[in-house]
Amino acid sequence: MTRKTPNPGVVKMGDGGPDDRFQRLLEAFPEPLRDRLTAELKRVAMAEGTVLVEDGDTPSQIGYVLSGLLGMTKHLPDGRRHIIGLLAPTDMYGRFHEQQFSHRIEALAPSEVLTCPRDLFETLLREAPAAERLFLIDMLDELDAAREWLLVLGGPKVVQRVASFLLVLSRRKLRARGRDAAAHDQPLNLRLDIRRADLAQYLGARAESLSRAFHELAEAGAIRINDPYDFDVTDLEGLAYFAGHDLAADSDYPGPGDRDP
Amino acid sequence: MTRKTPNPGVVKMGDGGPDDRFQRLLEAFPEPLRDRLTAELKRVAMAEGTVLVEDGDTPSQIGYVLSGLLGMTKHLPDGRRHIIGLLAPTDMYGRFHEQQFSHRIEALAPSEVLTCPRDLFETLLREAPAAERLFLIDMLDELDAAREWLLVLGGPKVVQRVASFLLVLSRRKLRARGRDAAAHDQPLNLRLDIRRADLAQYLGARAESLSRAFHELAEAGAIRINDPYDFDVTDLEGLAYFAGHDLAADSDYPGPGDRDP
DNA sequence: CGCGTCATTGACCGCAGTCAAAATAAGTGG
DNA sequence: CCACTTATTTTGACTGCGGTCAATGACGCG
Structure with a gap:
């Protein structure tokens, strides 16, 4: 780590308020399942520049951003880097069913994430159809959001x-x-x-x-x-x-x- | 319709080959369900310029592109139009669980789509978890694809x-x-x-x-x-x-x- | 105090947006 | 079938935004 920390401590580009999607998702799980999930959650802090997921990985954890800012980056063969998406607090990242990542995920600022075992999350989703449906809707929302960005960047x-x-x-x-x-x-x-x-x-x-x-x-x-x-x-x-x-x-x-x- | 038809007849920017996602999805449904679904499928042809879904709609049908080219368009208050995505053969479009569209869908060329009642599709997905999972993965793939486009347009x-x-x-x-x-x-x-x-x-x-x-x-x-x-x-x-x-x-x-x- | 990192500012110039017009293709009516 | 009209692409000339290079300033750190 050679770089200075612009604003040490908590960062917010969006904060876990009433729009906290993970909270909503959690609440969609019936009691016993929710406890099984929360028991496995881990809070992780990391420095700027940390690579959480390498392009091509199929990590065993999924993540939820608590603070800071993560970036989804693509690396071209000639070494240039492109940032194709940002993950701010309340955003989730992860893959399911052995899908692999098509980009790297790295911390653009000192950040904190909540991680959860992927297989457990998948199992629970399958046991709680209500939650799974909510999750699917979230995905579709994110797809829309990605297209919004297309408009912005256009x-x-x-x-x-x-x-x-x-x-x-x-x-x-x-x-x-x-x-x-x-x-x-x-x-x-x-x-x-x-x-x-x-x-x-x-x-x-x-x-x-x-x-x-x-x-x-x-x-x-x-x-x-x-x-x-x-x-x-x-x-x-x-x-x-x-x-x-x-x-x-x-x-x-x-x-x-x-x-x- | 005032505009000429560039290439009348079948168009392909991708054709229903081995990568046909809808086919794969269909096959994930167990026999009886699949028949219920295919019985409800309707083939619709339309001219260039046709608006299939208006921004804000929550249509009762989902669609699958057979031929031609559809565009997802956003219309700014001042009247300008932006194309934020293309739908070519083998692509699907639709919303679930009362979500509304955040963009218009219109035919950029004479096209054919296969439509299916949304509620039936949802019901069947719920009854066939394997298909639902496949569908979710498809969604995530599309999300990645949308981000790829970000790179392209960047x-x-x-x-x-x-x-x-x-x-x-x-x-x-x-x-x-x-x-x-x-x-x-x-x-x-x-x-x-x-x-x-x-x-x-x-x-x-x-x-x-x-x-x-x-x-x-x-x-x-x-x-x-x-x-x-x-x-x-x-x-x-x-x-x-x-x-x-x-x-x-x-x-x-x-x-x-x-x-x- | 000197150094490295990063943001800012200025000068230059090339790509692409803009306006305009020509070329090509499709469609229409005689 | 040809003259005419319309829609769309292509080409050209001009201009401005923004990429590029270079220098300066601000800040933190060894």
Whole structure:
């Protein structure tokens, strides 16, 4: 470990609030099963850079992110790395029925995960159809989420992608906080705990471009930059504007002409 | 219907060969259940542009693509459309347990689908755990596939994305054809049946840029363009080269310096 | 205090988005 | 069957975003 720890301690890009999916899943298990499961849960802490699962592995454990930030990464033969997904608190990862991973999972920040033996989890799922159904729905949700990201990353301009990214994080936080309208107007604090270079890979850009994008958003008054890892979202609407419209299109639509009439 | 039909009749971006997932799924059902299911299957043909599922719907049918090409599309409030996924033959679509769709599904080319009542399918899945497990694995595979696309679409250059796209299609076709090595050397024919403008939206580019990219690949000898909808892949290796490396990086790495030592 | 890491800023330039127009193909009506 | 219209792809010229390279600044650490 050579790298500094941006924000030591607990990190949140989403926190185990009412939206805690694992909690919901646990509650779908009938009492005796749930106890068998919780007895086997282990809390593991790890440093940034730790590789939890290697590409091609079929690990015997499944995991649930408690704190920090994990990344799903693909490594090309020539050595370049791509980040194809992020795992924040309340996210799960794992494979079932001897499927193997098609990517690496590594800690992008110091993190904590809850692990559980894969075979036990599978057995219990089979014994509790209600839980299995809930789990399947979760999977489908994640599939949708992955496709949402396609939309985000499909945006041609970097500012757009950055704004979309911050927007997703904001919404996630707001949802976790509960839906009380009061919270909507006060500045929303986001602590990222991901290095510029990593975020750049994820958003399909360079660290330099991200820097420009963040500062552009700051100058427009949509966010405030406290330090490279800590932001306040001061104008959610404005952020949505940057996310949706091209910058070039100020009062005019960028291209209304590419849909069928 | 005002638009021409690029290639009337059967279309294949993948054909129901040994990789036919639906077939495999069907076979996982025990005899009596399978018959109940097949009795309810309906074959439906539709014209290009048909909307099968509207964003937000919870349709009573699930579908399986027999021929043609469907697209998952998202519509932004300002009217712009994004294609976030393609459904080719052997692909399935549907929601379960009252989940609603988060995108529209429409035919990008004249297509045929096999439909099946959602509730029946769900019931049968519950009665046949083996099939349910198979189905769950399929879902997870699709999740991985969606992330693969993230990698493809993350490529900075258009040629890269186009090459990756063709590569995925090629591999899919080869897999369907069986793994005999003989087929690897002979030119592989790809019939796309997707208009440039649609493909452009999917790959996050403009139709003009695609045109340039295709012809760049053709000049490099990787593909041959028979007509705008019909290609021969003459050099799979070369295609992989374009997909992986930046063009700029000929004999030199573009940026080996952004991984930890 | 010097060094390494990382974010930021500036200068340069290439890829691709944009606008415009030509070329090709398909469809229509005489 | 041909002239005309329409839809779509292709090509060209221009411009701007962002990738690239290089330098500076900020911060933590040995």
